[in-house]
Every structure is written in C-alpha cells, then in structure tokens.
Amino acid sequence: MILTVLSALAEPTRFKAMQLLGDDTEHCVCELMKKLGATQSRMSRHMQVLKQAGLVVDRRDAQWVRYRLNPDLPPELAKVLDAVLALETEPERKVA
Structure with a gap:
C-alpha cells in the first residue's frame, strides 16, 4: 500500500492537490x-488515483464532487503523508 501512496503522490498535480487538501477542509473539483x-x-x-490510493474521500454535491483527506487513513500512512507534504518542492534534477 505504501508504494501505491507514494506513486500517487509522485505526480506534481496530485501532490499539489494533496497540499491544498491539507487544510482539512473540503474542496470541489x-x-x-x-x-x-x-x-x-x-x-x-x-x-x-488519489481516491484509489486511499488518500482522499469524496461526496457528491449537486453537479460537483467535493474531496477531503481520508480521515480513516491508517496512522502509519498518515505519518508518511505528513512527511511527504512537509517537503519543499524542488525542480527536478536531471541525472547524468
């Protein structure tokens, strides 16, 4: 499960979405x-992808879907998520 979580967070748009959801409120698409x-x-x-990784939950609100962090995330994954989201984003470095 940890690899699924890290893989989901590795994509920049999903990572930024998780940072936005880190304020513990719901956000619509x-x-x-x-x-x-x-x-x-x-x-x-x-x-x-984030939902399938177990990181977020959703609810339908008329025509929109609202997302928030999964409140039932296992403690060990919550710690990993906190650590990853606390990292500063750096430009990708090319490996020679």
Missing part, C-alpha cells in the same frame, strides 16, 4: 481545477 490549472476531466482522473 472546480476549485482544484482553477488553482491547479487543470481541465475537469484531467482533475477528476487525478483525484480518482
């Missing part, structure tokens, strides 16, 4: 789209 510059279909796909 429309808000995430605007803040991250993603289309609705692309943002929905990213959020589906």
